Amino acid sequence: MxxxxxxxxxxxxxxxxxxxxxxxxxxxxxxxxxxxxxxxxxxxxxPDPAARAEEPGHVIENAELKLYDDAGNLTQRLASPHITHTPQQAITRFDMPHATLIDSEQREWRATANSGTLSGQQQRLTLDGDTRLTAPDEGWQLDTRTLHYDSVNRHAWSDTPVLLQQPPQRMRAQKLDAWLDTSEVRLKGQVRGHHPPAAASAKETP
Incomplete structure (x- = not known):
């Protein structure tokens, strides 16, 4: 058992x-x-084409980018502490860019912004965030949120509210077009300005 x-x-x-x-x-x-x-x-x-298209191909720190026209003339200088280039989209992005726009007379127009984007195909520069453009000779400056620039025609424009001033004069508008070669500026939409009278000379008699 x-x-x-x-x-x-x-x-x-x-x-x-x-x-x-x-x-x-x-x-x-x-x-x-x-x-x-x-x-x-x-x-x-x-592979995800959309994801690959967003990947930067080059990252450059503290550099200056120079652009030339077909004749070999310098048209722009773009300095930035951080530059990224995306080859698939032919787009270059700038942090805190300092741009120098050169007109047909080799005058230098200065521009700054919080960020910038350069389209390689159209050579169109877009400056965004606290954008300021300063004229070389006239002494006036333009402040706006977003400024576009076509280096081929040397045409700058903004579709956001602008402030154009040459102290003590200043003007405001909703839009702006500016041609660098001729220093021509056109303001559009609710244009209003402040133009104080010139001070009388101390030597003038009543």
């Missing part, structure tokens, strides 16, 4: 030992299978 009971107990122990031995092997096999499936899914996943 004791022998069958002994045999049964032995079989139960062997069964428990086999389960304990197979459990680590099963966990290892499961881990290998999951790693293989993850690697396979990564290899088969197609």
């Amino acid at each position: 004791q022998r069958p009971s002994f045999i049964h107990a032995t079989l139960v122990r062997l069964s428990r030992l086999q389960k304990r031995a197979w459990l680590p092997l099963l966990l290892v096999a499961l881990g290998v299978l999951l790693a293989w499936l993850d690697l396979r899914g990564t290899r088969q996943a197609p």
